[in-house]
Amino acid sequence: MMKSDTGKNKVQLPIDCVLGITYNCNSRCIMCDIWKIKDFPELPVSEYTKLPGTLRDINISGGEPFLRIDIPDIIATVVKRCPKARMVISTNGFTPALIERQMKKILAIKPDIGVAISVDGYGKRHEEIRKIPNAWEKDMETLERLQKLGMSNLRLAFTILPENVSDFGKVYDETRKRGIQFTHAFAQSSEHYFGGITVDNKPDMTVLKKQYDYVMNKELGTWNPKRWARAYFAHGMYQFSIEKKQILNTDPGTKFFYLDPRGVVYPSVVHTYPMGNIQNVKQWNDLWYGERAEAAREKVRTVGRPAWMICTSRTAIKKHPHKVACWVIKNKIGGMRDL
Numbered sequence: 001m002m003k004s005d006t007g008k009n010k011v012q013l014p015i016d017c018v019l020g021i022t023y024n025c026n027s028r029c030i031m032c033d034i035w036k037i038k039d040f041p042e043l044p045v046s047e048y049t050k051l052p053g054t055l056r057d058i059n060i061s062g063g064e065p066f067l068r069i070d071i072p073d074i075i076a077t078v079v080k081r082c083p084k085a086r087m088v089i090s091t092n093g094f095t096p097a098l099i100e101r102q103m104k105k106i107l108a109i110k111p112d113i114g115v116a117i118s119v120d121g122y123g124k125r126h127e128e129i130r131k132i133p134n135a136w137e138k139d140m141e142t143l144e145r146l147q148k149l150g151m152s153n154l155r156l157a158f159t160i161l162p163e164n165v166s167d168f169g170k171v172y173d174e175t176r177k178r179g180i181q182f183t184h185a186f187a188q189s190s191e192h193y194f195g196g197i198t199v200d201n202k203p204d205m206t207v208l209k210k211q212y213d214y215v216m217n218k219e220l221g222t223w224n225p226k227r228w229a230r231a232y233f234a235h236g237m238y239q240f241s242i243e244k245k246q247i248l249n250t251d252p253g254t255k256f257f258y259l260d261p262r263g264v265v266y267p268s269v270v271h272t273y274p275m276g277n278i279q280n281v282k283q284w285n286d287l288w289y290g291e292r293a294e295a296a297r298e299k300v301r302t303v304g305r306p307a308w309m310i311c312t313s314r315t316a317i318k319k320h321p322h323k324v325a326c327w328v329i330k331n332k333i334g335g336m337r338d339l
């Protein structure tokens, strides 16, 4: 694998990324200002041919990615360039018919692709957070349409906020009832990913602990190692939410990057140091091993910012199987103790 020649800080090519393909959004979420961004150029499809072929996990995100009408062309280009990558599209799910239509085309290109539908509360609570009438009903319609297409790689994605923390377990239960996966994040400020809104995320900690206890015990109570790893991820998220510390080191800007709709590459969705614009280089390595990318990594090292997100923690969890196994054994025997 190609490496930079900057001595001790040798950097390999990345294996995980988020591609934000548009800022357009038809939601009005209380924790995000992206939908207020107007008049921005979208990266031409041909630019995605410059992505590194080493990628193994790709999250297609936005804004609302299905509002980009050429999303099947983007997926086809990315699949050709990164044939070994697992892919998931994150959507707010508010356009069921459009999503179904586009997914028929996308599934013909990448049959195992996943879709994550953001659901930030049960029933009306979801609507209060997303500010879209009938938000819950629209999302459940999208989910059912995708299930009818034969999709099994489906999940609900919950973003924790003070307003919805008591619904965490209920949305988790809904995923169990419907036989799909559950994932979650902790809302944070991010100029380039959530549009610069300041999120002062301080949920009621007693309620949060109770909700995590419930979800993690359920996950650990199974005999499915993937779900044990999810319980460990949830443990990391709980620790991050109370202490703003990571339980494992992640690798923003080395194993991972975020590509925004304008073509700017960042170390992650919360690290605001631009590494370069993909449109200004002939090939990926010119950007990844360029001076701006090295300067951004230096900022991550020196200024940093703790973060625990599925995109960056996934690689860290895989890198430390023993730590995960020890935690699982300790907490599986006799129920959750080490939240």
Ligand code: SF4
Pocket: 025, 026, 027, 028, 029, 031, 032, 033, 034, 035, 062, 063, 064, 092, 194
């Ligand atoms: S969080 Fe996602 S769905 Fe909500 S406004 Fe921002 S980009 Fe749109």
